[in-house]
Amino acid sequence: MPCFRCGARQTDPVRGASPWKRGVRHETQVLICPDCQRSGDLDLDTCHSCGSTSLICRLGEVECRSCGAVRLATGRHGTCSAPPRPTGAPGLSEEVAAALDRVLGRTPRR
Template sequence: MPCYRCGTRQGDPEPGKGSPWRRGVISEHQVLICPACQPAVLAELARCPGCGSAHLIRRLDQVECLDCRLTRDADEDSGLSGAETAPDSDIPDISVMSRSDSAPIRDPGLAAEVARALDRLRGRP
């Protein structure tokens, strides 16, 4: 999943170190935020109604706070404006959205990158 704001793809973190990327919920959708965009996007993150934390995740049709474990149903009518939907589906595909201009991001090299990663996992040269 690319960064919600700039579309940058997350790379593998250095061994033994956690990822500097941050997850959050915006408009009832889970998003990923790169380190460069975090200062600008943090104010947009949804907050837990129980403890005020922005440490939320979305699972199926629920939003859960990872700090206090409060779980609530996600609003069905909330969504990111301009999000594309998959064919025969009403679920927005926010993985191809760029927050800066709401235009779809196409990454033609992604398929090749995934194929190389799968080959490495399978032990193929």
């Protein structure tokens, strides 16, 4: 899953914890790359109980990792579904095809 904001793809991390963060935006689980985390204006959903943005979305529920509060996803924006790709961001299949073209010396596909 790419960063919801810039479309960057997560790479294999060096040993230790990943610098990428999870969040919930419009009741959709999203990943946030380290660069976008620094921007601060991510517009993530917040917990109705404690105001934290440390939320996870699963099976139609949104759970706060800070206080443990659980609520049903309302379904207004989609019920804990995969996020849409950022506009103009290529999908994984397009990225793989482009990488193969580069490695094999083929003419880029159109």
